[in-house]
Amino acid sequence: MRCMTTLVKAWKAAQERLKDTGIDSPAIDARLLLEAAADVSRLDILTEPHRELTADQAAAYDAHIERRVRREPVARILGRKGFWKILLGLTPDVLIPRADTETVVESALKAFPENARVSLLDIGVGSGAILLSILAERPAAKGLGTDISEDALAVARDNAANLGLADRAAFLRTGWADGLGDASFDLVVSNPPYIRSAEIETLDPEVREHDPRLALDGGPDGLDAYRALAPEILRVLKPLGVFVVEIGWDQAQDVRALFEQAGAQGLRVVQDLGARDRVVTGFKPAGA
Numbered sequence: 001m002r003c004m005t006t007l008v009k010a011w012k013a014a015q016e017r018l019k020d021t022g023i024d025s026p027a028i029d030a031r032l033l034l035e036a037a038a039d040v041s042r043l044d045i046l047t048e049p050h051r052e053l054t055a056d057q058a059a060a061y062d063a064h065i066e067r068r069v070r071r072e073p074v075a076r077i078l079g080r081k082g083f084w085k086i087l088l089g090l091t092p093d094v095l096i097p098r099a100d101t102e103t104v105v106e107s108a109l110k111a112f113p114e115n116a117r118v119s120l121l122d123i124g125v126g127s128g129a130i131l132l133s134i135l136a137e138r139p140a141a142k143g144l145g146t147d148i149s150e151d152a153l154a155v156a157r158d159n160a161a162n163l164g165l166a167d168r169a170a171f172l173r174t175g176w177a178d179g180l181g182d183a184s185f186d187l188v189v190s191n192p193p194y195i196r197s198a199e200i201e202t203l204d205p206e207v208r209e210h211d212p213r214l215a216l217d218g219g220p221d222g223l224d225a226y227r228a229l230a231p232e233i234l235r236v237l238k239p240l241g242v243f244v245v246e247i248g249w250d251q252a253q254d255v256r257a258l259f260e261q262a263g264a265q266g267l268r269v270v271q272d273l274g275a276r277d278r279v280v281t282g283f284k285p286a287g288a
Contacts, residue, residue, distance in 0.1 A: 005058055008049035010034060014065045021069050029074050030065070036078050037061035071205040084133035088159050093151035095215040097129035101191050103278045104246050105133045107270050108189050111242040111281075115140050116186075121236060122146070123176055123190040123229065126215060128156035128169070130189050135165050142168045144185075148175050149214065177232040183241075188233045191246040192225035194218040222248055226255050230262035237284040244281045252277040 005013075011034050018026035035041060037060040038053055053061065067077050075081040075096045080089050083097040084105050090096060108130075112118050118141040122131035125145025135143050147153050153171045160169040174180075177188075195216045200208060207216070218224055226245070233243045243264070247255045252269045259267060264282040272278035 004052050006050045006052055007034065007038065007040065007045050010038075010053060010058065010061055011045060014061070017065060018068060021071075023068065029068055032074050033064040033068060033077065034061055037064050071209070073206045073210055076210050083129045084136075086129075086133055086136055086159075086163055088127050088129055088132070089155065089162065090127060091151070091155050092210070093149060093212060094127040094155050095191075095211050097127060100272045100274070100276075100278055101129065101246055102133075103270055103272045104130050104189055104191060104244050105137075107244045107279050107281050108134055108187060108242070109137055111187060111244070112138065112141075114138060117141065118186045119184065119238075120144070121177065121180070121185040121188045123188065123233070124148075124192050124215075124225075125156050125171065126152050126191070128159045130191060131156070131169060132159055132163055132165055134187075134189070135168050136163065143170070144180075145169065145171045146174050146177065146180075147171070148173065149212075152212075176228055177236045180236050182235055183238045184236050186238055186241050188237055188241070188243045189245070190229060190233070190243075192218070192229060194222045194225065194246070194248045194251060196220065196222040218248075221254075222251060223254055223258070226251075226258050230258040230264070234259075234262045234264060234284055239284055239286045242281065242283045244279055246278060247280055249276040249278065252280060255280045 011030055014030035015026045018030055023029055038057040064077055075090055081096055084102050120141055120143035122145045125131055125147050131143045131145045135141055145156050150173050153173055156171055160166045193216050195218050197217050197220055200216055256267050259282055265285045267282040269277050270279035
């Protein structure tokens with residue numbers, strides 16, 4: 001006779017295992033993985049805690065938990081992640097979008113009214129998180145996402161199609177803004193790599209081992225991308241066009257100086273919900 005397990009028993013056992021492994025959010029992670037493995041909702045777990053798992057569901061859940069114990073992120077195991085107000089598909093070729101990056105979206109949305117016909121460029125588009133979140137909120141906007149990785153662009157294209165945004169989003173394989181015309185966009189956004197090379201090995205294994213190095217490594221001082229981006233962003237922006245870039249928490253002064261040197265005006269630093277510097281934003285002067 002096989003040993004039966006229920007939703008609540010499986011959930012509690014998995015929580016304890018993840019807790020013993022040092023996972024920061026064992027209850028949430030265990031619940032999300034249970035929902036996926038057993039095809040249930042959070043409400044199902046709460047209202048039908050004694051529902052029995054099938055053998056296949058239990059085996060799938062055990063496999064999910066084993067992967068999480070080895071510090072594989074939940075989003076990698078599930079192949080999807082919620083960001084802003086959208087759900088994104090993921091592959092190992094793209095960075096997992098993080099809540100801190102929503103500060104970029106929020107800052108960009110504040111720059112233009114809801115019905116503005118904005119032309120948007122997302123440099124280093126990755127999964128499409130920033131670009132598609134903005135397009136979902138601005139129905140008259142159109143956007144272009146660039147990336148050096150064709151595999152990342154494939155993920156972004158799929159996400160655009162799944163969100164019904166493919167008719168307003170285009171994608172191009174290129175380095176930064178290479179090949180794009182001068183004064184082409186009203187809004188430019190970017191979340192470039194900004195981790196100092198020597199610090200990557202100190203990151204949590206969820207990041208160090210599972211995010212693409214190309215999306216993390218900002219060079220010896222973490223500023224390589226901004227040195228290339230600042231003049232390029234000012235070049236492709238229309239006069240009075242706005243840019244919003246994500247930064248590391250201790251990089252505001254350096255990144256602001258790079259954009260000031262490139263000719264940007266109205267420079268501001270925006271903090272994330274954790275009260276850490278997270279965004280530098282500004283605009284291209286009218287006479288530029």
